[in-house]
Amino acid sequence: MSGGTRGVSETVKRKFEDDEATRSTKKPRKGLDHVAQAKTFNSTLLKLESELIESRQNYNNIPILIEHAKNIRRDVDESHLAIVVLCRVFCRLLAAGQLLETRKSSETEKIICRWLNEQYISLQEILLEHLCVTGCKDSERQFSYTTLLMQLFKEESCQAHLLEDVSLDHRRFTRLIESLLQDAVCQHTRDMFIEEFVNKYDDIRILTFDSLTFRAVTDSMIMMCTSIRPITEKAHVRGFFYMNHSAKRKSQLSLLDVQRKRAQAAWMSLLQRGLKKGQRKAILSVVADKVAPWFLKAELLMDFLTDSFDAGGSTSLMALSGLFQLVQEKNLDYPHFYDKLYHLLDAELMHSKHRSRSFRLLNEILASTHLPAVLVASFIKRLSRLCLHSPPAGIVIVLPWTYNMLRGHPTCTSMIHRETTQTGECTKSERTKFHDPFSMDQKDPLLTHGIDSSLWELESLQSHYHPNVATVARIISDQFTKQAYVIEDFLDHTYGSMLTAELGKDIKKTPVVEYEIPKYLVRKPSNDTSVKPPLLVRLWRFNNEADGAIVK
Numbered sequence: 001m002s003g004g005t006r007g008v009s010e011t012v013k014r015k016f017e018d019d020e021a022t023r024s025t026k027k028p029r030k031g032l033d034h035v036a037q038a039k040t041f042n043s044t045l046l047k048l049e050s051e052l053i054e055s056r057q058n059y060n061n062i063p064i065l066i067e068h069a070k071n072i073r074r075d076v077d078e079s080h081l082a083i084v085v086l087c088r089v090f091c092r093l094l095a096a097g098q099l100l101e102t103r104k105s106s107e108t109e110k111i112i113c114r115w116l117n118e119q120y121i122s123l124q125e126i127l128l129e130h131l132c133v134t135g136c137k138d139s140e141r142q143f144s145y146t147t148l149l150m151q152l153f154k155e156e157s158c159q160a161h162l163l164e165d166v167s168l169d170h171r172r173f174t175r176l177i178e179s180l181l182q183d184a185v186c187q188h189t190r191d192m193f194i195e196e197f198v199n200k201y202d203d204i205r206i207l208t209f210d211s212l213t214f215r216a217v218t219d220s221m222i223m224m225c226t227s228i229r230p231i232t233e234k235a236h237v238r239g240f241f242y243m244n245h246s247a248k249r250k251s252q253l254s255l256l257d258v259q260r261k262r263a264q265a266a267w268m269s270l271l272q273r274g275l276k277k278g279q280r281k282a283i284l285s286v287v288a289d290k291v292a293p294w295f296l297k298a299e300l301l302m303d304f305l306t307d308s309f310d311a312g313g314s315t316s317l318m319a320l321s322g323l324f325q326l327v328q329e330k331n332l333d334y335p336h337f338y339d340k341l342y343h344l345l346d347a348e349l350m351h352s353k354h355r356s357r358s359f360r361l362l363n364e365i366l367a368s369t370h371l372p373a374v375l376v377a378s379f380i381k382r383l384s385r386l387c388l389h390s391p392p393a394g395i396v397i398v399l400p401w402t403y404n405m406l407r408g409h410p411t412c413t414s415m416i417h418r419e420t421t422q423t424g425e426c427t428k429s430e431r432t433k434f435h436d437p438f439s440m441d442q443k444d445p446l447l448t449h450g451i452d453s454s455l456w457e458l459e460s461l462q463s464h465y466h467p468n469v470a471t472v473a474r475i476i477s478d479q480f481t482k483q484a485y486v487i488e489d490f491l492d493h494t495y496g497s498m499l500t501a502e503l504g505k506d507i508k509k510t511p512v513v514e515y516e517i518p519k520y521l522v523r524k525p526s527n528d529t530s531v532k533p534p535l536l537v538r539l540w541r542f543n544n545e546a547d548g549a550i551v552k
Helices: 002-054 061-070 075-094 109-132 139-157 167-180 186-198 202-212 217-227 249-253 255-270 277-284 288-296 298-310 312-327 337-344 347-349 355-365 373-389 393-406 410-417 428-432 457-462 469-471 494-505 535-539
Strands: none
Touching: 002 075, 061 075, 061 109, 061 249, 075 109, 075 139, 075 255, 109 167, 109 255, 139 167, 139 186, 139 494, 167 186, 167 202, 186 202, 202 217, 202 249, 202 255, 217 255, 217 277, 249 255, 249 355, 249 373, 255 288, 277 288, 277 312, 288 298, 288 312, 312 337, 312 355, 337 355, 337 373, 347 355, 347 373, 355 393, 373 393, 373 410, 393 410, 393 457, 393 469, 393 494, 457 469, 469 494
16 A cells, blocks of 8 residues: 555656646746747848848838837837837938939939838828827837937938928927827926927927917926926027028027017917916916016016906915016006905915915015005904914914014004003903904905004914914014014924924923823712722712713
8 A cells, every 4th residue: 555655646746747847848938939039020120121221122121110110009119129220211311312302313213202201201100109109108118209200300300402491390390299298198208308309409499389389278288388498598508409400590599589489479379278277276386487487578477367366265376476576577557456465365375285385475575665554564463363263384474474574664563562541440341441443354454454453363372272383472572683584484384394393302391191091080989999089070070970970
């Protein structure tokens, strides 16, 4: 029995080892076959390319390469390699002038030239199609297709018959911009295109703005427009991508006014179309830094900014920057600007994510010492009243800002020292009565009577539950010896940052806590006399203690 069992086990073991050897040999063989096929395909493409370079008789290799380039869904790598080979071939043909029809060309050469141009157009269509393939989310490969197209455009511009014809490049370049705006294209691909081509070359920048003019507004279009860096006289470095520009045309394209005129036309066509709320906010967030510098006449932004400012809510807050820039630099006459600004200061602002930006702009707008004290007092009083229902992170912004406003407008300091005055004999409660003349519902800041009120709200904040708020609130009661506070130091506070600061402090005195877990909460222990009654039971008297019910 033992010998038979040993024989069977050895047979099974030998069979298992044979199966393992078979599997181990099969897997590498499959990988090796795949690598060998890839090498064979690469060598085939390189052979087709070398034959094309050697003789015109091998032009029939081009359709073979185009068929391989089209098969992106079967094998992406093989298709990409075929496209690269085709681009190298056509760059050589373009440099040699093989795609040009001249007067001296024979009829056969003209036929060949037309056929080559058809194949060249097919290659461009393949590149544009692969760039917009839905499943192709590889930003590096997408940018590779974009770079190949731009290289073909550059080689094409070197041809003699295109020296004066720019419209051809414009039309083909517009097709590329249309493809880049598709949803299937990664945003990183657009950013790389803007950085490597649009921001470097004057002619590409102008063509890009021309291609974006009078086009349907999309999120990708707005992101592309805002990614183009504004140019200035000092930082402008002349650069040209196409090689067919004459010296006169180069001087025209490099002019800042020409660049801004094209950019202004593109932005105006975009702003005058129906914008969604999110799109409007995306433009407003960069209007002062990336939109207004392109305009030769900043007054053209007035309609867009005033419409956004009148929309209310967070949209109005985001429109403040651009609108105030027009009021300050271009003397824009916006009626009731301060009335609208005063109305925007509400409870939502103190909890808004745009709070820091809004206070930064408010500090800039009200920084002038030539503003009426009545107007400034209304803003101070309104924000002081809002502090009663605001989070600590919002209060610590208002307090130093109020200090700076009082320093800049000494007339408003009477709001701190105002006391109630009573004539004749009166009781203590009558002396402490004070009627606040400030009207929170008044929309006109000049009629709120804030200058006749007092800042009792800020004094009450000195007893705030948060120790940091209480400490900052005491600056109003102290002597005004400090020149001014830097508002930027208080703008970025949040619940998280304030909690982190508290947790990071060193504990000087150990807090007293109840470390014993009570067995009873609202009734005395029934039998266990050793257990002390809880503090709640000792301080309060409860009816129906036997049932544990709280009656009184």
